[in-house]
Structure formats: C-alpha cells, structure tokens
Amino acid sequence: MVIANSINLSDKAQWVWRETLAIHRRAPETRIASSLSSIEIFVALYYGGILEFDPKEPFWDMRDRCVISKGHGSICMYPILAELGYFPRSELQRVCQTGSFLGGIPDPVIPGYETINGSLGHGLGVATGMALGLRRKKHPRSVFVVCGDGEMHEGANWEAIMFATQHGLDNLHLIVDDNKTAMLDYTDNIISNQDLAARLEAFGWQTVRCDGHDPDALQNVLAQMKSTNSGQPKALLASTIKGRGVPGLENQPLAHILNPKRELLDSLLGDSGND
Amino acid sequence: MIKPRAMRDALLENIWHAMDSNEKIFFVSADFGSPVLDRIRSDHPDRFVNVGVAEQNLINVSAGLALEGFQVFAYAIAPFITMRCFEQIRVSLALLSEVRQMNVNLIGVGAGYSYVMSGPTHQCYEDITLMRSLPNFQIFSPADHKVAGSLFQRCVDQSGPKYLRLDAQVLPAIYEDDAPSMERGFHVHQAGDTTCVMATGYMLHTALEIAASFRQQGIELGVIDLFDLARFNQADLIAVLRKYTHLVSMEEGFHGRGGMDSLLFELIARHDLDLRMLNLGIDGKYRFELGSRVELHEKAGIGPVAAAKRISAFLER
Numbered sequence: 001m002v003i004a005n006s007i008n009l010s011d012k013a014q015w016v017w018r019e020t021l022a023i024h025r026r027a028p029e030t031r032i033a034s035s036l037s038s039i040e041i042f043v044a045l046y047y048g049g050i051l052e053f054d055p056k057e058p059f060w061d062m063r064d065r066c067v068i069s070k071g072h073g074s075i076c077m078y079p080i081l082a083e084l085g086y087f088p089r090s091e092l093q094r095v096c097q098t099g100s101f102l103g104g105i106p107d108p109v110i111p112g113y114e115t116i117n118g119s120l121g122h123g124l125g126v127a128t129g130m131a132l133g134l135r136r137k138k139h140p141r142s143v144f145v146v147c148g149d150g151e152m153h154e155g156a157n158w159e160a161i162m163f164a165t166q167h168g169l170d171n172l173h174l175i176v177d178d179n180k181t182a183m184l185d186y187t188d189n190i191i192s193n194q195d196l197a198a199r200l201e202a203f204g205w206q207t208v209r210c211d212g213h214d215p216d217a218l219q220n221v222l223a224q225m226k227s228t229n230s231g232q233p234k235a236l237l238a239s240t241i242k243g244r245g246v247p248g249l250e251n252q253p254l255a256h257i258l259n260p261k262r263e264l265l266d267s268l269l270g271d272s273g274n275d
Numbered sequence: 276m277i278k279p280r281a282m283r284d285a286l287l288e289n290i291w292h293a294m295d296s297n298e299k300i301f302f303v304s305a306d307f308g309s310p311v312l313d314r315i316r317s318d319h320p321d322r323f324v325n326v327g328v329a330e331q332n333l334i335n336v337s338a339g340l341a342l343e344g345f346q347v348f349a350y351a352i353a354p355f356i357t358m359r360c361f362e363q364i365r366v367s368l369a370l371l372s373e374v375r376q377m378n379v380n381l382i383g384v385g386a387g388y389s390y391v392m393s394g395p396t397h398q399c400y401e402d403i404t405l406m407r408s409l410p411n412f413q414i415f416s417p418a419d420h421k422v423a424g425s426l427f428q429r430c431v432d433q434s435g436p437k438y439l440r441l442d443a444q445v446l447p448a449i450y451e452d453d454a455p456s457m458e459r460g461f462h463v464h465q466a467g468d469t470t471c472v473m474a475t476g477y478m479l480h481t482a483l484e485i486a487a488s489f490r491q492q493g494i495e496l497g498v499i500d501l502f503d504l505a506r507f508n509q510a511d512l513i514a515v516l517r518k519y520t521h522l523v524s525m526e527e528g529f530h531g532r533g534g535m536d537s538l539l540f541e542l543i544a545r546h547d548l549d550l551r552m553l554n555l556g557i558d559g560k561y562r563f564e565l566g567s568r569v570e571l572h573e574k575a576g577i578g579p580v581a582a583a584k585r586i587s588a589f590l591e592r
Contacts, residue, residue: 108374116366125332126367129339136321137343159332
C-alpha cells in the first residue's frame with residue numbers, strides 16, 4: 001500500500017503532533033521531546049508515498065523495511081500506525097498501561113516495528129544486514145533507518161557506515177533526525193555533529209540536508225533519494241527542533257528528560273483531555 | 276583411528292558442502308579464516324561476506340541477514356565474537372529472536388587456553404558464563420571434530436541464535452565412529468563406581484586421561500561429555516547422576532563464576548540430588564606466562580596431574 005498524493009502532509013503532521021501530545025498527556029512515561037522532532041519524517045515516509053507497506057500484513061515480503069532505531073523518539077509512530085490500520089486505534093488509550101503492547105520504547109511486539117529499538121546504535125547495523133540480504137536475493141525493496149543525531153555517537157554505526165559503502169548498498173537510506181540535542185546537552189557541547197554530512201561523504205555516502213519539519217520537502221527529497229541508485233548508500237540529515245511546538249522544550253538542552261506540565265498540554269491541545 | 280582434525284574444518288566443510296544445495300546459508304566472517312573458508316568464499320562469493328575487524332557489525336549484519344530469511348553462520352575468535360559485541364548479541368539476537376524468527380549461529384574459535392601463545396586477550400574463559408545468561412541461546416561445546424561437524428545439521432534444522440564454542444587446536448578424535456546423539460546433549464563415555472567426571476570441550480580429553488590412570492589404581496571414574504550447555508536432556512542426565520555420590524566438573528573456563536559448574540549446581544539443587552561436588556576450572560586469575568597448554572593447565576589447576584590430585588583428595592573426603 002502506498003498512500004496517494006491527495007493527503008495534505010502538513011495537516012497530517014499537525015494531527016500527529018496533537019495525537020502525540022495527547023498520548024504523552026495520558027502516559028507521561030513516554031519521551032515527548034524527541035518524539036516531536038521526528039513527526040514530519042515519519043509522515044513523509046508513511047503518508048508521502050515513500051514506503052511500500054501493508055498494515056494487514058506487517059511482514060509482507062514486498063514491503064520497504066523501515067528500521068526505527070531512535071526508539072524513545074518515535075512515540076509519534078503510534079497514532080500513525082493505528083490510523084494506517086496496523087492495530088486498533090483504541091490501543092492508543094492504553095499506552096504504557098498494564099497489558100498494552102505500546103510501551104515507552106517501542107519494540108517489534110508492535111505491528112509495524114521491525115527490530116529492537118531504543119538501545120541506541122543498533123538499528124543502522126541491522127538495517128545494513130537487511131540491505132545486504134535484499135541485494136543478494138535480488139529483491140527490489142529498500143531499507144530506511146531513522147536515527148537520532150546523538151545516536152550517531154555510537155561507534156557501531158560507523159562500522160555499518162563503512163560496510164555499506166564497501167558493498168555499494170544504494171538500497172540503504174539513513175535518515176538522521178538532527179535535533180542537535182542528546183539527553184544532557186546540545187550535541188555541540190558533547191560530540192558535535194556539525195560536520196556529519198562531510199563525515200558521511202568522506203566515508204563514501206551521498207548526503208542531502210533539508211528542513212525536517214517541512215513534510216513536502218522531506219517527501220520530495222526522500223522520493224529522489226529512493227529513485228537514485230548510484231552505488232552509494234544515502235543519508236538525509238533532517239534539521240529538526242527537539243520538543244517542537246512546546247514552549248519550555250524547544251531550545252532546552254535537557255528537553256529529552258523534561259515533561260511539560262499538564263496545564264500546558266491542556267492549553268496546547270485546547271481541551272482538558274478528560275475524554 | 277580417525278585422523279586428528281580441527282573442529283572448525285569439520286564444521287566449515289559441512290557448511291561448504293551444504294551451500295551448493297541450500298541457498299539460504301550465508302557465511303559472515305570478522306576477517307577470520309581457515310583453509311576450508313577459502314573454499315566457501317571462492318565457491319559462494321554471493322553468500323559470503325567479510326565485515327572486517329568489526330565484531331559489533333558482524334552481529335548486526337548477521338541479524339539483518341537472518342531477518343531476511345538467511346541461515347547465518349558468523350565466524351570469529353571466541354572472546355571477540357562473544358565479548359566485544361555482547362550488547363549486539365543481547366539486543367539483536369537473544370532479544371529480537373523472542374519475537375522474530377531468525378537463525379544465527381555464532382562460531383567462536385579459541386575456547387579456553389587454546390590460543391596458547393597469544394595470551395589472555397585471545398584466550399577465552401568467560402564466554403560460557405556470558406552466553407548462559409542469555410535466554411533463547413543454544414550453547415555447544417564440542418570435544419572433538421566429530422561433534423563439531425555434526426553440529427551443522429542442528430544449526431540449520433533449528434531456528435534461533437546459537438553459540439558454538441570451538442577449540443583452536445587440532446585435537447585427537449574421541450568419537451571414533453558416529454558422533455553422539457545431538458538430542459540428548461551429553462554422552463556417557465564410561466560408567467564409574469561412586470564418582471562421575473562431567474567435562475566439556477577440551478577438558479573431556481583430560482578427564483578420559485585421568486580416568487585411565489585411576490583405572491590402573493582400581494578406581495572406575497564415570498566420564499560424561501556435556502557438549503550441549505543449554506538444552507541437554509535434563510531428565511536423562513539426572514537419572515545418570517543419581518547413581519553417583521561424587522561429581523567433578525571440568526571446564527576450561529573460570530570456575531565459580533557462572534559457567535558449567537553453576538549449571539550443575541543449579542541442576543543438583545533443583546532436583547535434590549545427593550551429590551558432593553568438586554569444580555575444576557581455571558582459578559580466577561589472568562595469566563601472562565607462556566608455556567604449553569598442559570603447562571598452563573597445570574598452573575591453573577586443571578592439568579592432568581593437578582586435576583588428578585584434586586580428584587584423589589576429593590574422593591578421600
């Protein structure tokens with residue numbers, strides 16, 4: 001299933017933003033700030049016609065593989081997967097509750113997730129193995145990986161980056177949610193990723209940067225990336241804002257571990273949440 | 276008499292033969308070779324890959340290939356394939372295989388002191404403990420190339436992650452005819468009077484040597500090869516152990532730190548077996564001295580002389 005172009009991606013992203021905040025209001029255990037920076041990336045992938053998938057058959061062989069390595073920062077995937085039909089929407093009411101499969105860090109017990117996530121720096125390597133497997137099977141589908149920028153500090157990523165270049169895995173697409181903030185500080189104050197594009201290019205990757213909060217731009221760039229097969233793996237650095245749209249989280253180096261107050265969430269959502 | 280042979284050659288030869296007809300087999304090496312591996316990479320370049328000196332990526336790439344339906348054999352030196360990348364093993368093999376079907380077989384070469392001259396970085400005394408801690412993992416510790424070779428069929432027949440702990444040295448064959456039953460997971464080499472020696476890997480050779488010397492003194496030691504350290508037939512093993520009053524464990528790994536000895540303690544405690552136990556393994560110390568494997572074993576307390584003395588003292592208690 002590929003969603004047609006008739007969907008207004010900005011409207012969809014706004015809806016996902018609201019749904020994500022509402023989930024966090026019900027389940028404050030979820031990490032909200034990093035889930036707000038990746039919304040438009042996932043909207044472009046799932047609603048922008050980039051990924052092939054079948055919600056009724058999550059492991060359909062002809063799907064594109066989407067590995068969501070930044071586990072905590074993908075709570076925004078819950079409303080997306082529910083709306084697409086991977087699981088009933090009623091599950092969104094039970095996030096982080098006893099008996100729910102929707103936890104604070106998503107794992108492949110959730111239909112639509114491929115791998116174990118959240119322990120950072122594992123997704124790209126596993127995705128690289130999947131890309132190699134697809135290539136050796138002469139399988140036409142692609143692999144997409146969504147990582148955080150802080151996650152790029154993990155050395156295992158760079159083993160995978162070198163490997164993907166060596167094997168010309170142009171069916172592999174890395175999307176970095178570049179919100180420039182890890183857990184305790186801005187990445188510039190820890191290990192800066194300012195020259196991440198140059199580093200990836202020096203390692204033999206094609207890179208492109210775009211506004212990670214413009215879903216139409218993301219859609220265009222991702223479509224172009226997917227259709228370009230020049231023997232190089234590809235990376236999109238999506239410039240994003242951690243905690244986007246929530247006063248007190250935006251531009252706050254500790255945004256990862258902060259929870260907005262209930263009153264603020266009520267006012268942002270325009271209701272009291274007693275639904 | 277069967278010619279001595281490296282365990283990895285026996286296993287890799289079976290993999291190489293099977294790759295002709297089984298297109299699902301994929302072999303991944305972390306820049307580690309063998310003469311048989313040369314045949315695999317020249318005959319099947321599309322299903323062989325060398326990830327380089329990068330064990331974390333060895334595990335991740337193997338996991339990704341397994342998710343795409345390949346039966347993966349990942350190959351490296353034992354301490355590196357278990358310890359350098361332990362969290363990759365935990366997350367993308369042990370944990371992921373809880374929810375997704377995947378067949379990844381980690382072949383670690385260099386059990387115990389088998390890289391004699393390379394020192395403690397290349398020797399491996401902690402891996403049984405570590406791999407035992409992971410649910411969903413099968414663990415095999417063969418004592419000769421016959422068992423190592425026969426593990427191949429188990430690896431392709433049963434899904435899930437597995438760890439194969441192979442010796443780096445060419446050892447004499449213990450199993451002259453057929454390899455023992457894989458289903459049972461252990462093999463009784465000889466029955467004893469009151470005392471049974473349970474050995475795994477290389478230590479089976481030492482155990483049999485000690486049993487032969489005890490026989491000359493009129494003492495029959497039972498000797499059991501425990502080559503499956505995770506899914507051996509517990510009921511069968513307990514039935515065998517009930518005949519004894521004394522049990523000696525012999526492993527080429529640290530003792531008292533969660534290895535095969537712990538496995539036996541747990542078994543004995545759970546089933547109320549009335550057994551005295553002596554654990555022979557490497558004492559908790561890293562050694563930089565050089566010497567033959569037997570010399571190193573004697574220093575560590577598990578050589579034929581040192582172990583025989585400790586078993587004699589144990590029997591007199």
